Amino acid sequence: NAGVTQTPKFRILKIGQSMTLQCAQDMNHNYMYWYRQDPGMGLKLIYYSVGAGITDKGEVPNGYNVSRSTTEDFPLRLELAAPSQTSVYFCASSYFGQGSYEQYFGPGTRLTVT
Amino acid sequence: KNEVEQSPQNLTAQEGEFITINCSYSVGISALHWLQQHPGGGIVSLFMLSSGKKKHGRLIATINIQEKHSSLHITASHPRDSAVYICAVRSHQFYFGTGTSLTVIP
Secondary structure: OOOEEEEOOEEEEOOOOOEEEEEEEOOOOOEEEEEEEOOOOOOEEEEEEEEOOEEEEOOOOOOEEEOOOOOOEOOEEEOOOOHHHOEEEEEEEEOOEOOEOOEEEOOOEEEEEO | OOOEEEEOOEEEEEOOOOEEEEEEEOOOOOEEEEEEEOOOOOEEEEEEEOOEEEEEOOEEEEEEOOOOEEEEEEOOOOHHHOEEEEEEEEOOOEEEOOOEEEEEEO
16 A cells, blocks of 8 residues: 555745645545644644545644545645645545544645745 | 643653644544644655544554543654644644644754
């Protein structure tokens, strides 16, 4: 299994540009998550999904959109990039069954908006 | 206000020392996780706890639900344990501490 994969690893965007961060998992996990990690801060949940076709906002959803058309993929869309979105983005997945919530993380995408 | 507080923020230890990292939380939870983030940035799940104690090799994690507190212990620390250790709790969503940066000196 490849686990959780993210692309790209690095990206520089200009203010106002848009992009999609890709996330895929091959573990048949039903839950998927997008987090951002700012320097010196804890991970913050942006959006999550409990299954294909179902998404919900996390703690910091403004400026982002997601979709979950398949179990495997959970892309994160930035429509109008702003410097405040400069961060490292982590995608994660977990299988919710019998109370198990262990999360598996992707390697991260480092995004700079200038 | 953070739902999850960790202490200490930074920790330097000599190789072989016993290390304790603490985590306190303020929300009702269904599970608590300890994660390890290496300097390269990758995040790995170490433990998931809902009660009691778990042990994996030199790592031990405990949780006291009544006191809303968890500890991560590392016995016989080694330089390869140098990383950021993150406490996370699952309430209606996941909340994360800011992490404890551990450096183990040979």
